[in-house]
Amino acid sequence: MDTLITIFLSLATIFISIYYFIQKPSPATSTAPEPPSPAGRLPIIGHLHLLFLTGELPHHQLARLADGLGSPVIKLQLGRVPTVVVSSAQLARYVLRVNDGVFANRPQLVAAQYLSFGCSDVTFSPYGPYWRQVRKICVTELLSPRRVHSSQQVKPPYTTIYGGEGKKKELVGVLTETQELLAGFCLDDFFPGWETVTSWITGYQKRLTRNLEDLKEVCDEIIGEHLMKRKDCGDDQEEEEEDFVDVLLKVQRREDLDVPVTDDNLKALVLDMFVAGTDTSSTTLEWTMTELARHPTILAEATREIRSVVGKQSRVNESHLQHLTYMKSVIKEAMRLHPPVPLLVPRESMEDCVMDGYMIPARTRVLINSYAISRDPTLWEDPLEFNPERFLESGIDFHDQEFRFLPFGGGRRGCPGFHFGLATVEIALARLLYHFDWALPDGLRGEDVDLGEIFGLATRKKTKLMLVPMSKEGYEFRGKSNT
Numbered sequence: 001m002d003t004l005i006t007i008f009l010s011l012a013t014i015f016i017s018i019y020y021f022i023q024k025p026s027p028a029t030s031t032a033p034e035p036p037s038p039a040g041r042l043p044i045i046g047h048l049h050l051l052f053l054t055g056e057l058p059h060h061q062l063a064r065l066a067d068g069l070g071s072p073v074i075k076l077q078l079g080r081v082p083t084v085v086v087s088s089a090q091l092a093r094y095v096l097r098v099n100d101g102v103f104a105n106r107p108q109l110v111a112a113q114y115l116s117f118g119c120s121d122v123t124f125s126p127y128g129p130y131w132r133q134v135r136k137i138c139v140t141e142l143l144s145p146r147r148v149h150s151s152q153q154v155k156p157p158y159t160t161i162y163g164g165e166g167k168k169k170e171l172v173g174v175l176t177e178t179q180e181l182l183a184g185f186c187l188d189d190f191f192p193g194w195e196t197v198t199s200w201i202t203g204y205q206k207r208l209t210r211n212l213e214d215l216k217e218v219c220d221e222i223i224g225e226h227l228m229k230r231k232d233c234g235d236d237q238e239e240e241e242e243d244f245v246d247v248l249l250k251v252q253r254r255e256d257l258d259v260p261v262t263d264d265n266l267k268a269l270v271l272d273m274f275v276a277g278t279d280t281s282s283t284t285l286e287w288t289m290t291e292l293a294r295h296p297t298i299l300a301e302a303t304r305e306i307r308s309v310v311g312k313q314s315r316v317n318e319s320h321l322q323h324l325t326y327m328k329s330v331i332k333e334a335m336r337l338h339p340p341v342p343l344l345v346p347r348e349s350m351e352d353c354v355m356d357g358y359m360i361p362a363r364t365r366v367l368i369n370s371y372a373i374s375r376d377p378t379l380w381e382d383p384l385e386f387n388p389e390r391f392l393e394s395g396i397d398f399h400d401q402e403f404r405f406l407p408f409g410g411g412r413r414g415c416p417g418f419h420f421g422l423a424t425v426e427i428a429l430a431r432l433l434y435h436f437d438w439a440l441p442d443g444l445r446g447e448d449v450d451l452g453e454i455f456g457l458a459t460r461k462k463t464k465l466m467l468v469p470m471s472k473e474g475y476e477f478r479g480k481s482n483t
């Protein structure tokens with residue numbers, strides 16, 4: 001068997017090499033040069049080894065390569081995929097604002113083709129009428145600021161779905177695997193057309209098939225339950241009782257849709273709300289608590305603020321958030337140092353264009369290194385220092401016009417869950433700080449807290465954060481909250 005595998009691999013390598021060497025370079029459509037590339041490009045794999053063999057996380061390594069070349073835009077040949085990496089605020093503005101339309105497409109990642117039911121969610125669907133429609137549904141029906149900050153807030157599906165019976169019990173595990181698979185840095189994505197060979201080497205397709213089966217089972221269960229509920233209540237269900245799935249089921253039946261939403265599309269959209277919304281928010285909260293644990297004075301100030309705004313023997317609710325200026329700057333600072341999606345979600349150029357004097361041909365994959373930008377010493381004083389005051393003083397916000405701070409991306413493919421995600425993190429953090437005093441376990445100092453990361457759709461903390469909660473008299477948790 002081993003000999004067979006070796007022969008097969010050798011033949012595959014020879015065929016790929018021949019294919020590459022006889023391929024004619026496409027005619028240049030402009031005289032502009034390509035962006036600088038790191039040395040060490042190899043036949044077939046191009047620069048892949050620079051990403052995968054160093055043991056570094058992709059956003060760290062890409063920042064280092066850009067630094068090494070002293071260029072805010074660099075080009076890498078990753079297998080068969082020409083990839084451009086942008087590491088400056090000025091060029092992020094070019095991609096997300098000036099030429100937003102050119103860069104509004106997403107590459108069709110292998111995992112998304114499987115797990116997003118043919119890329120029919122919002123995040124991975126190609127730019128076009130279908131994406132426009134589902135994005136509009138998402139923005140207006142589920143995630144609008146009015147919905148998020150009003151009594152008509154649509155409940156996220158997780159409040160009613162996590163836990164429960166049957167396959168749903170395994171939801172967390174199934175989604176963890178989905179997030180890993182969707183991270184966009186697997187061999188198969190760099191050899192489009194050669195997935196049979198690459199998957200055979202990596203076993204990736206098997207993982208995808210297994211995860212897709214699990215997802216289908218969970219989705220069928222969730223949607224089935226919601227359909228049953230509809231049958232019982234008809235259309236009389238109170239708006240406040242609706243969750244994302246109820247709303248999407250209602251939208252699916254509308255007759256004014258430009259493109260019909262099939263049952264598989266519906267599953268893709270339900271999953272998108274889970275996948276895009278859960279890890280990103282929980283990761284943000286985890287990094288914020290991590291930095292607070294490392295900086296007791298800042299933790300004390302944030303705690304003092306929330307307790308003085310809410311008062312004793314009370315409950316934190318949405319209306320308090322607008323007064324928590326310091327706590328909000330703490331969250332921003334944590335997102336600056338630990339952007340949950342450090343390379344945003346990959347884009348793909350739809351036509352040739354010239355960026356910073358360099359030619360970017362159509363169908364180039366484009367990564368924006370938000371991690372590098374938010375640590376750029378030319379933009380941020382003492383960039384590695386955790387200092388929430390910088391946001392209080394500078395007024396830099398999530399919609400920064402200079403594109404220095406991009407935790408939610410930007411442009412027409414920017415995060416539509418921004419209000420929802422942020423409100424979730426803010427209320428959770430406010431409650432944690434209001435009810436408890438937090439400390440590191442005995443003997444552990446701030447500087448000992450591990451800041452290692454795991455790369456995924458959201459970049460989580462590698463080791464769990466261990467903290468000791470101490471209930472504080474006058475601020476005890478008193479039963480179920482009403483918000």
Ligand code: HEM
Binds near residue numbers: 138143284346406411
């Ligand atoms: C703190 C929480 C969150 C963070 C940090 C975050 C971050 C991001 C980022 C960086 C992108 C890529 C933007 C780009 O390419 O320019 C994105 C896209 C997206 N996010 Fe979020 N997100 C969060 C919460 C949410 C929530 C709660 C939802 C929905 C329930 C959501 C739904 C989406 C969707 C659907 C997209 C794809 C948009 C498109 O391609 O048109 N996100 N998010």
